[in-house]
Amino acid sequence: MDKRKENSTNSINEAYWNNNCGIAFTLSLIGGRWKINILSYLLNEKILRYSELRNRLVGISERMLISQLKELEKDGLVNRIVHQQVPPKVEYELTERGLSLQPLLDLMDKWGEDNLGDK
Amino acid sequence: MDKRKENSTNSINEAYWNNNCGIAFTLSLIGGRWKINILSYLLNEKILRYSELRNRLVGISERMLISQLKELEKDGLVNRIVHQQVPPKVEYELTERGLSLQPLLDLMDKWGEDNLGDK
DNA sequence: TAGGGTACTAACAAAAAAGTAAGTATGGAT
């Protein structure tokens, strides 16, 4: 959403790895500042409207919430469901691809919990 | 290594989630710009010296290579082995904790490969 | 005595990510 320079050294390297390494590609989809939080809530609660997500994600700004949701939608991980009514009502849920992240997120959570305290 | 403002909104939120969510903690350790690349090479080749890593990580700058290695070492994922000789020889290998990331990285790789082409 | 190879370090600049504050559209309720 915010524009990046497409020919910076960093962008070129990033694009290269994202297209040639499964791990890098995966990280590029779930690595955003608030993405795992959003994905986790949606995994647990199935469907949430915009304001419900905002209330759960303590500390997030509207700008970030929208931009993370847009990226997740663009990457095919969440569906945006618009109800035609006033005041507006928009809900978010995981796509099949989003749901398929569950085992990965579970494993990340377990590894993290196992290593959190230790040095 | 590079200093951050410790009381910015972003830092506070990040620290909060990293200490309370296994996934966030895991991401904070492996999410650095070149960390998965370094971890992958060390998983495959067991032990590599600094210059060997530099040659494999096409596009990385010395500054980034050092800073990523230092963070991985601080987080207990890699060992730094210094040989007392001239010219210097320093090798890097995974710790047990680093090795324990293998299943996670494998899963991330698989998910990425399965989803790379599709839209 | 000058140069070479390795593993770094440091200072400054550019790029990218995130924060902040204010504004928009809509139709229904008052």
Added chain:
DNA sequence: ATCCATACTTACTTTTTTGTTAGTACCCTA
């Protein structure tokens, strides 16, 4: 006619990450 709630949008600033370039130390070799 005004206010309200929801889901955004926009412009501008700060913070954070990364790049770039130019060093350093060490002993050995020529």
